[in-house]
Structure formats: structure tokens, C-alpha cells
Amino acid sequence: MARELRVPKALTALPAPVRWLALPLALTCTVVVLVGSWGPADPKVEVPRPSGRAAEYCRSLAAALPAELLGQARRDPSPASPYVAAWGGSPRTVLRCGIDRPEELDGDHAADWSPSVDGVTWWSQKLADGGYRFVTTMRAAYVEVTVPAGAAQNPFDPAAALSGAVKANVPG
Structure with missing residues (x-):
């Protein structure tokens, strides 16, 4: 039937x-x-592999980082790491702690603009895409903040806003 x-x-x-x-x-x-x-795929962020005291300082810094940076919510890349933090969507500001010493600090860019905020000196480098890379100098671990073009009104603002947490957790 x-x-x-x-x-x-x-x-x-x-x-x-x-x-x-x-x-x-x-x-x-x-x-x-x-x-x-x-949405767009999460861009690959290289995770640093610090060791010893640098790793301890970076974990301490990770615990002190804000949930919001200049009005942008924290959205860490996957997989999670205590050495990487990110804020915003696309474009987003990325902090990496425990990176190797940048080779550029010995090259032609060594004399580039290096502002200090709250006792933390940031070496700066303009990137090909119009963004900026800021790296701490004279600290027990190198901390890098990458600010893509359009991520902040002033590209140095994210690094400046993070200076207090860096100073309190990564000794100079």
C-alpha cells in the first residue's frame, strides 16, 4: 500500500x-x-616560547592584562597561550611576551623613534601594511605590541596603555 x-x-x-x-x-x-x-579566519599569531625567568614574567604579565584596551574587548587567538593576548576584531592589537630580541635593534632601524611611558621604553617600527610594531627595550623579557593600521586612532596608544602592566610585571 x-x-x-x-x-x-x-x-x-x-x-x-x-x-x-x-x-x-x-x-x-x-x-x-x-x-x-x-567571519574571517583567525590570522595566525606566532606564539613565543620564553624560558626561565622570562616565562615567569610573561605569565605574570598575562594575568595583569586588561579585559578591554582602548574600548576594544580582549579576544585572544586560539589556541590560548599565556604569552599572547589580543584586543579588538579586525584589525586587532596583539601583544606577545617573551619574543626573541628583534634583529632590527642592531640594524638600520635601531635609531628609530623609541618613546618612553611610565618608565617603559618602546622601540617602534613602521610596518609595510601601515601599522606599527612596538617592542620593549631594557626589560627582563621582550614584549611586542603590534598595532595594525586602523586598530587605534594613534598607533602608539595601545603600547602606552599597556606600559603600566609591563612595568609592574616585567622588571627593567
């Missing part, structure tokens, strides 16, 4: 072309919503 398919009366009242397109349209809308919610 063949089973009869029951169609709801609301659908039978619609013209045939609308009924035929209802399911493909619903599926298309669902796919568009799902793909749109995925």
Missing part, C-alpha cells in the same frame, strides 16, 4: 512556482546565514 504525502493547506493555497521555490530558497538563505556568521 502506497503512503500518501500530505501537504499543508497553507502551501496548497500558494501558486505552484512559489511552492517549488520555497525549499530551495529556504536552504539558500540558511547557507548564506551560516557562511556569513563564520
Whole structure:
């Protein structure tokens, strides 16, 4: 015995072309919503591997970092690491603690602008994409703050805002 398919009366009242397109349209809308919610992939952030005292200082710094930086919520990259923190969406400000000493500190860029805030000196480097990289100097561990173009009104503001936490947790 063949089973009869029951169609709801609301659908039978619609013209045939609308009924035929209802399911493909619903599926298309669902796919568009799902793909749109995925957003851009999390850019790869290289995780430093400090050791000894530098690792201790970086873990201490990680615990002291703010949940919000200049109005941007903290959104750390995955997988989580005590040596990396990030704020904002796209573009986002990224802090890495325990990086190797940048080779550029010995090269042509060694004399680039190096402002000090709260006793923390930040060596600065303009990046090819228009953003900036700031690295602490004269500290027990190197701390890097990368500020992409458009992430802050003044590119130095994130590093300046983090100076107090760096000073309190990474000795000079």
C-alpha cells in the first residue's frame, strides 16, 4: 500500500512556482546565514616560547592584562597561550611576551623613534601594511605590541596603555 504525502493547506493555497521555490530558497538563505556568521579566519599569531625567568614574567604579565584596551574587548587567538593576548576584531592589537630580541635593534632601524611611558621604553617600527610594531627595550623579557593600521586612532596608544602592566610585571 502506497503512503500518501500530505501537504499543508497553507502551501496548497500558494501558486505552484512559489511552492517549488520555497525549499530551495529556504536552504539558500540558511547557507548564506551560516557562511556569513563564520567571519574571517583567525590570522595566525606566532606564539613565543620564553624560558626561565622570562616565562615567569610573561605569565605574570598575562594575568595583569586588561579585559578591554582602548574600548576594544580582549579576544585572544586560539589556541590560548599565556604569552599572547589580543584586543579588538579586525584589525586587532596583539601583544606577545617573551619574543626573541628583534634583529632590527642592531640594524638600520635601531635609531628609530623609541618613546618612553611610565618608565617603559618602546622601540617602534613602521610596518609595510601601515601599522606599527612596538617592542620593549631594557626589560627582563621582550614584549611586542603590534598595532595594525586602523586598530587605534594613534598607533602608539595601545603600547602606552599597556606600559603600566609591563612595568609592574616585567622588571627593567
